[in-house]
Amino acid sequence: MSDYSPGQRWISDGEAELGLGTILNVDARSVTVLFGASQETRTYSSRNAPLTRVAFGGGDRIQSTEGWQMTVDDSKEVGGLIVYIGEDDAGELCELPEARLADTMQFDQARDRLLTGQVDRNDWFDLRFRTLHHFHRIEQNPALGLAGPRIDLIPHQLYIADEVARRHAPRVLLADEVGLGKTIEAGLILHRLLLTGRAERALILVPASLTHQWLVELLRRFALEVTLLDEQQSQAHGDANPFEAGQLVLASQDWLFANPHRQQQALACDWDLLIVDEAHHLDWSPEQSGPGYACVGRLAAQVPGILLLTATPEQMGLESHFARLRLLDPDRYHSLEAFREEEQHYVEVAEAIDALERLPGEDADRSRVAAVIAEPDSLALLDTLADPERGDDQHAAARDQLRDQLLDRHGTGRVMFRNSRRHVGGFPERRLHIAELEAPSSYRRVLRRLARDEDYLDELLIETGLDHPEVLIYPDAMYRALTDDPLNTEPWWQFDPRVTWLLERLADDEGGFADDKVLVIAHDRETALGLAEGLRVLGGYQAPVFHEGLSLVERDRAAAAFADQEEGCQVLVCSEIGSEGRNFQFCRHLVMFDLPLHPDQLEQRIGRLDRIGQRYAIELHVPVFAGSPGEKLLRWYHQGMDAFSAPHGLGSEIHAAFGDALADSLLDDESLEEVITETRALFEARLAERDAGRNRLLELNACRHERADAVIEAIRELDADKALTRYLDQALDIFGVDSQELGGDILHLQPSPQMLDGLPGLVKGEEGFSATFSRARALARDDVQRLSWEHPLLREMMGRILDGPMGNTALALLRHPAIPAGRLMVELVFRTHCPAPKRLHLNRFLPPTAVRVLLDESGANLTDKISFTGLSRAVQKVKKAVARDLIKSRHDRLRELLDGAETEAERELPSIVEAAQVRMRAELDAELSRLEALSRLNPAVRADELEALRAERAALDEAIEGTRLRLDAVRVIVTVGDETR
Numbered sequence: 001m002s003d004y005s006p007g008q009r010w011i012s013d014g015e016a017e018l019g020l021g022t023i024l025n026v027d028a029r030s031v032t033v034l035f036g037a038s039q040e041t042r043t044y045s046s047r048n049a050p051l052t053r054v055a056f057g058g059g060d061r062i063q064s065t066e067g068w069q070m071t072v073d074d075s076k077e078v079g080g081l082i083v084y085i086g087e088d089d090a091g092e093l094c095e096l097p098e099a100r101l102a103d104t105m106q107f108d109q110a111r112d113r114l115l116t117g118q119v120d121r122n123d124w125f126d127l128r129f130r131t132l133h134h135f136h137r138i139e140q141n142p143a144l145g146l147a148g149p150r151i152d153l154i155p156h157q158l159y160i161a162d163e164v165a166r167r168h169a170p171r172v173l174l175a176d177e178v179g180l181g182k183t184i185e186a187g188l189i190l191h192r193l194l195l196t197g198r199a200e201r202a203l204i205l206v207p208a209s210l211t212h213q214w215l216v217e218l219l220r221r222f223a224l225e226v227t228l229l230d231e232q233q234s235q236a237h238g239d240a241n242p243f244e245a246g247q248l249v250l251a252s253q254d255w256l257f258a259n260p261h262r263q264q265q266a267l268a269c270d271w272d273l274l275i276v277d278e279a280h281h282l283d284w285s286p287e288q289s290g291p292g293y294a295c296v297g298r299l300a301a302q303v304p305g306i307l308l309l310t311a312t313p314e315q316m317g318l319e320s321h322f323a324r325l326r327l328l329d330p331d332r333y334h335s336l337e338a339f340r341e342e343e344q345h346y347v348e349v350a351e352a353i354d355a356l357e358r359l360p361g362e363d364a365d366r367s368r369v370a371a372v373i374a375e376p377d378s379l380a381l382l383d384t385l386a387d388p389e390r391g392d393d394q395h396a397a398a399r400d401q402l403r404d405q406l407l408d409r410h411g412t413g414r415v416m417f418r419n420s421r422r423h424v425g426g427f428p429e430r431r432l433h434i435a436e437l438e439a440p441s442s443y444r445r446v447l448r449r450l451a452r453d454e455d456y457l458d459e460l461l462i463e464t465g466l467d468h469p470e471v472l473i474y475p476d477a478m479y480r481a482l483t484d485d486p487l488n489t490e491p492w493w494q495f496d497p498r499v500t501w502l503l504e505r506l507a508d509d510e511g512g513f514a515d516d517k518v519l520v521i522a523h524d525r526e527t528a529l530g531l532a533e534g535l536r537v538l539g540g541y542q543a544p545v546f547h548e549g550l551s552l553v554e555r556d557r558a559a560a561a562f563a564d565q566e567e568g569c570q571v572l573v574c575s576e577i578g579s580e581g582r583n584f585q586f587c588r589h590l591v592m593f594d595l596p597l598h599p600d601q602l603e604q605r606i607g608r609l610d611r612i613g614q615r616y617a618i619e620l621h622v623p624v625f626a627g628s629p630g631e632k633l634l635r636w637y638h639q640g641m642d643a644f645s646a647p648h649g650l651g652s653e654i655h656a657a658f659g660d661a662l663a664d665s666l667l668d669d670e671s672l673e674e675v676i677t678e679t680r681a682l683f684e685a686r687l688a689e690r691d692a693g694r695n696r697l698l699e700l701n702a703c704r705h706e707r708a709d710a711v712i713e714a715i716r717e718l719d720a721d722k723a724l725t726r727y728l729d730q731a732l733d734i735f736g737v738d739s740q741e742l743g744g745d746i747l748h749l750q751p752s753p754q755m756l757d758g759l760p761g762l763v764k765g766e767e768g769f770s771a772t773f774s775r776a777r778a779l780a781r782d783d784v785q786r787l788s789w790e791h792p793l794l795r796e797m798m799g800r801i802l803d804g805p806m807g808n809t810a811l812a813l814l815r816h817p818a819i820p821a822g823r824l825m826v827e828l829v830f831r832t833h834c835p836a837p838k839r840l841h842l843n844r845f846l847p848p849t850a851v852r853v854l855l856d857e858s859g860a861n862l863t864d865k866i867s868f869t870g871l872s873r874a875v876q877k878v879k880k881a882v883a884r885d886l887i888k889s890r891h892d893r894l895r896e897l898l899d900g901a902e903t904e905a906e907r908e909l910p911s912i913v914e915a916a917q918v919r920m921r922a923e924l925d926a927e928l929s930r931l932e933a934l935s936r937l938n939p940a941v942r943a944d945e946l947e948a949l950r951a952e953r954a955a956l957d958e959a960i961e962g963t964r965l966r967l968d969a970v971r972v973i974v975t976v977g978d979e980t981r
């Protein structure tokens, strides 16, 4: 049986910012409420809906939907709805049915509770004020969302996360070299967007082999719980859309890209952010786009924020790379020709950016900059920067803005971030060890025939069904495919010397791998499986195999068996695709059982070990058959492009230029020499060009050190914030959580029998968890959670206090020799309230802001004379029943004081509103002028996009303008003379 009727007005206890709600619909089980001011609808279970009925009493001011106001004298009930009776501003008697109350109307829960004698404990009131204070402080902290995660503070990652997550709807390509932490960057961006309220729902698409790794990283490092969706899970939802099952949904690309029905369901949801890992697999060409590209393309057309992650953005060719950039910013990347043409000028742009650092100074530097800018805003900035009369601050500001404009308007600036080992520094050396082996007769036979008979290659291709040049590079695959050959009866691993070589190395404790973990990567799944069998049969090694054909659970089991330092296996055998993106940095030996055909794949392989966290030099072992095509491929990589020493990002271009020539030279030494020489020449030329042009621009853009340092400093300050420990102690006490020091900076948090329900990680009767404030300790101990202002427990406790009525009224006694007994004081905390649609993300400019007012009985304002803490320390608690009586007896004076305090608080509002407006305008105007400038350079910038931004600015302006103060909490203080002591 419910008390709800359509048309009644209620507010949400948990989401008071939604404003005044109207009951739309009630049935036996649920109640649906429309919150008109914020354009949100919510459906709750009618048994325990977190709603409070709004009912005004005599003396309250209320407002109608038409805007007129009245003072309530009385009320009556008609058909379950309240009708208020009173006087309007003209003194006329009037009635206002509750259904016609303005959606934006203020109502003071605290006031109503106080005047009806509902008072909370003093320490709750105290905690509420502190919560508001800290929440406001933390919401504005520049490190918000970056300080909580359990990560090392690595500058380039934090720069990227800060830069990207501050954007309204970020759409970027995170393209750091392998293993530099793109997953961490994406996690940081997501975490910050979630914490700042700028994103609520995200879809994360990763290769099937990485789903578990992502799930674990997001939980362990970011305390983010995601819903992992696959076909089985989806079917469990029946006809309902499975993508609605969670706020953060993680799904395998392999599954979604192959499943049009599920894609439709994914498209039917409102996502704020889409994350796509290993995005180089999204291939596109003018003739055809791959299913992954098509799917992500459709999502990208409607999801506002996109993060594409790839270490090898050009692996599928420049066209695909360009097409992915176009997904992110179709206005900026409208023509491939223009993009190519632009690249020609990157050197001049990079030189101009360097010249900015030297200005004001030489005229030549000024001309260098002037040569690459044409826009009036840039020219004006250049005038400022080149004018020696201007102050340092003006120079610095102009320099920064010009630099941003140059990086934004030239090159991949705003959309692509690529850090390289070279400029990040501190990575271990890579060492190449080539083991030259003699090819076994079964392989040699074929190679000899190929050398003798030119036509045999065609025959071989037909007979094996393999492609060229794979048939030459992977002799074991060729052998396996020649099933009709009567000589091919033995399994290949029985005679392949690479297997024996590996077995010897595994057992060798002098310079071999005897005491070490070894990752072995082979191109084909069949090779990986055969090799593992060979290791088992011939050497007794149990090597798990990691390949694309395994189920997720099997893959994770294999990776876990390898990762276990104590009990784990020594060798893991992986296929090419099966190991992409995986973290194996605890291992330093990589055996490339054969070589991939694309330099980017080679880099992906090395990247499994050469990742953040690798502590040793990386040993790369390549067994090759002397004189074989495999050895020629090795020479091409090694001598043609130094592919084993460090990533260079030129693999795709070189492969496009020489891949075919190389394939044709795999049986011919002479032409191979030529290909290697020409490859080397192109490699060196491109390297020099890129270092001066595109790479230089990318480097400049990928990590701006001052910004990174500022973010790190802000994080360190939060890490060292002593207020957190004090606040947590107080909050845990009030919420009923016991905390016990375990030593070594570690606490154990355990639910007490009185604990308030629903705290993350804490269930009554269960053990709780161990946690630490120390970042270093949390990094060293996976089993210990990291406590910060961003920890879900802290966020939950703060959210509960701020969104609910907890502690919003109190009554206390104050003994003071100078104040006669029986005098009243009221301490009120007002909070800014600004209902607006969520999509405006208003909190970034105006977080809930507290205004405290302290009045004595005569109405004199004592706020500046007696601080909150000073008063808090001095007051004493009082029994609830006494408090109720005291309030009742002073009802009328209290009402007057509350009204008076409101007037006092209102005086503060204009400056709060103005500061928020200034912040908002500074940010949106910069974004508007960027888009306007781009639209002049690039005719494809859509007018409606500019319009949308202008409309957003106007809506924000209006919303901020409409900010009101709402009474958040009130404490009544009654003085008791000294004689009562």
Ligand SMILES: Nc1ncnc2c1ncn2[C@@H]1O[C@H](COP(=O)(O)OP(=O)(O)OP(=O)(O)O)[C@@H](O)[C@H]1O
Pocket: 150, 151, 152, 153, 154, 157, 176, 177, 178, 179, 180, 181, 182, 183, 184, 185, 310, 311, 580, 581, 582, 583, 607, 608, 611, 612, 613
């Ligand atoms: N700031 C950090 N603190 C602690 N560990 C980190 C940090 N950054 C990265 N790592 C660790 O380094 C490894 C590589 O990071 P990550 O997987 O994010 O790299 P990636 O660039 O996505 O790699 P790939 O190109 O292979 O996909 C991971 O094990 C990750 O947990």
